[in-house]
Amino acid sequence: MSQGNRTAIGFDEGVAPEASWFNDLTRKRSAGPVSPHNRVLPRNTSPDTLAVHAGTYEDPTTGSVGTPIFQSSTFLLDDTSYTAFSDGTLRDVPIYTRYGNPSQWSAQEKVASLEGAESGLVTASGMSAIANTVYALTNAGSHVISAYDVYGGTYNLLREDLPSAGRTVSFVDPMDISAIEAAVRPETQLLLFESLTNPMLKAPNIRALVRIAKEANALLAIDNTFLTPINMKPLDLGVDIVIHSATKYLGGHSDLTAGAVVGRRKYLDRIWAQTLRFGGTLDPFCCFLLERGMKTLSLRVKKQNENATAIAQALAGHPHVRNIFHPVAGGSQYTSLDTTDYGGFGGMVSFEVDGGDDAAEKFMRRLRIPYVATSLGGVESLVSMPSNTSHSSLTEKQLSSVGINPGLVRYSAGIEDSQDLIDDLFNALEGREKQ
Template structure:
């Protein structure tokens, strides 16, 4: 029996039951798998049959997790990694050669920026950036050696939006691999492949796990591209552990109900912040004041869990705000059941120059809130009392 509804797919997609007919999928905590005889072993390594050989390659738990993400994203194939950055690095390392070129939005996760500017150049792979508000200039950055177009939407930490359909058309025109980091939206809120993406990457550590327990990453998309990524990962070893895959697969069963609550709470918090006298600007995709509101309505089901806002008083006001927080957590993670508050200019992005921070919209007073699952009134009460100190 096949299912079309997201919630049912998330719960009813699972590997075949063993002879024990377990209701919940068991853990397969094994490093390797045995063979019936010499011919079975030969045929398996020759890939004449599809089976598990070694958990660095595949494992029933990781296969189930990947299968679920593929169905949710509308992807042909996928591979799961130990972390989100493992997925990002392995995707580029598998698909690019020395001399290749990437075009990327400048608003990307800090470690991705470091990958593009510090590590890939060691292998003669260059990246050209465009700003969110200058998406019309993307085509001018494309060279004969350009291989990939890469974006996050919504972006981290400024919660800006990019038009996936328009960028996909441009990528196809120039025969580029269009890669989208869909971490902030999750497959529940946004499916970039429907808008023309070739590959979709997730840090499963965030909303997919949703409870701050395990690390994980996944890349899904076109089968021919995933094959190259799989061969790279099979030999270099960034595979997701079976235990973490089992946790993440179980987490997907509650993704829809959790993300619905995250979004409802975030929208309430954003509306409160928009009316607060000490707040200059609020960015949340489903606020009509967001510059990308129409794009959000076109490609997202709801606005997500992250709200960015700017407070008066710069870096010192940001520090005072963090120090005044009582219930919410001060952490570098996001997508947790617990609301998390960060002040990028004094913490996660403090090593960047002011010019570099402003390039990606990180002002001295920018605060990012990953809105959790607590009662919305309690989240708002904590933000309100902390704002009174700035």
Template sequence: MPDKKNFETEAIRTQTPTTAEREHSTPLYMTSSFTFESAEHARALFANEIEGNVYSRYSNPNTDEFVAKMCKLEGAEAGVATGSGMAAIFGCLAGLLKQGDHVLASRSLFGSSHQILSQILPKWGITFTYGDVNKTENWESLIQENTRMLFLETPSNPGLDLIDLEWAGKLAKAHNLIFVVDNCFATPYLQRPIEFGADIVQHSATKFIDGQGRAIGGVIVGSEKYMEDIRFFTRQTGPALSPFNAWLFSKSLETLPVRMERHCDNAETLADFLGDHKDVNFVKYPHHKDHPQVELAKKQMKRGGGVVCFEIAGGYDKAKSFINKVNMLSRSANLGDTRTIVTHPASTTHSKLSDEEREAVGITSGLIRIAVGLENAEDIIGDVEQALG
């Protein structure tokens, strides 16, 4: 059998070596520490002369398996698992940047990512500039002498704006920038940024990777030369992923392709329905015909993903009414669940942004984000339709 296998096979067959018990499914390694064969064995482990487990804050067979799978699925050399998606983003930024560095980032970012860039990193003398996703021709002029990183999220949360990864990869290479992509919305099944030149890819595993709303976690994968610094930072500061959550995520990856196909099927059907509704100003879905970047989406994404956003006519009052009237859909700030979730970003996930900041990335008072689940599409549309009425 060839060493390189198809995505679905790698997601299932990448496993921690079987123990003497010959288990078919990887067991849980719920231990905080590991024993040493001898004093010399302990010394060699701490000196990084040999590989092995020391302490579950550093490594654990369950987290190792999860990271190994994510590396194979993203096409990365190495990785680190973290206790949350935001720990992955912060671990990447803090691990790679130093005082005096500058970050060029896409303006369309998750609210907490914006807070890290605008409120936390400046305390340590790290600055940033936002580039408009709709004016990428201006980005080169935003690069400064101290710019060290290009940080993107595509598709963006919640507006589903896209950035041309091939173009971004060339820009980063031309200016010797570390190219980092938040690939949470697409997952490696739909998009592999490293193939377009990304150095680092990160995920909130809480979302589609888990896929069932059970666990919090994150992961960073990429080039070994950058992962060394990230690994040092996370090992010393301790944003470790628990073995149990790692076990859950690794098992969930086995069904990621099947789940993402269903998420995409349902999302496409919902986007088509919303696009024709009289009370909807616009609908955005990467592979929908009305998305302004649909050709780019088809170039770099296998399918459009599991998130749809739309603007309801009537602003916040109508948006609030819609959310209050849903019966089956869940009102929650999460996404990537088996259950369809509805969110009003302006008053929840992106409420800490100013009115001007929200306006700059298209988060209007009437914008609704629907993370489309795995229910029957007719039932999802039925609930959306009655709530719009």
């Protein structure tokens, strides 16, 4: 991309005189941002192929097969750059890495392709992606509906920060469609839910949420971290915005912290602008790690689907396990689940160890293979207790209302041999010390 001859991609036509809400934003936007050197494949290409190839920067000078790392904070200014300042197309031209960087574009195009989206954005963390989205798509005086058992960081943002910013929030059971409908107000602007909840693995009816949002003239954002686009593509179901903690399955190797947001370009431009103000930009090296990690996403998630299902089925009926939370082997709470929209259920299994928190802590210390650590979605299995990690800010009453009972363990299955993982779990449950 030589100086003086850079191709920008962005706004194509003029703007309407006034716009009261997103449906009135008629200014035409292109997909992207991408450069002429980013590999762009049709969105209906197999996810196996998109994971490997979409977004790759095909360097015209070296012919590098892998995307280079554009480890630069700033770029040379030329006529295209100055035009971008005057025309409002800063997102599509490499000027300053907080605005955009070719390393970001490669990672963004890959995740957008996998989710079937027009545009994508990568951020410094999953919480950055959530905060930027919520603040960009709502304004003072608006109302947000979410689940009371969303990820702890999301819950704290909505409960602690939004009211001081002039937004009100209603928390509901994500499985109770009537309660969600009843929570809608004239000022409702955003519904924020998870495609599979953390840590109870509830599977909300996404199509019903889409209907409610449309009837309320509100936007629907879905955190798809647990399922990934390999198991569900919420945009295909009518969702407006999809969010990821890319730290988890998208990165897949427990070596980066990142977030991602995808959807229509007109929404992503606003979220990008919010990210500029909040400053949660993803640095080029993390972009390189993220794009590289996503190349094996399809392979990893399919194996993790298999491992988690095998673990859930093996634990069902174990005398030291009270309850299992997993759509395949989790009992009556999943009997009405329509599996049509799912390609799998990810690598997570939650279960209650008989004997409460003390017994659960001893059980985890006896495990030989997984690491006792927070986070999830990596190639290695991880195990933790939500009550003293991700949801430690909740009171006992709040934990109980969410369904987090004493002894609850969250297990993130990696890509190890499933029988090794099951044998290890059984040994630990039966009190055998690790060798």
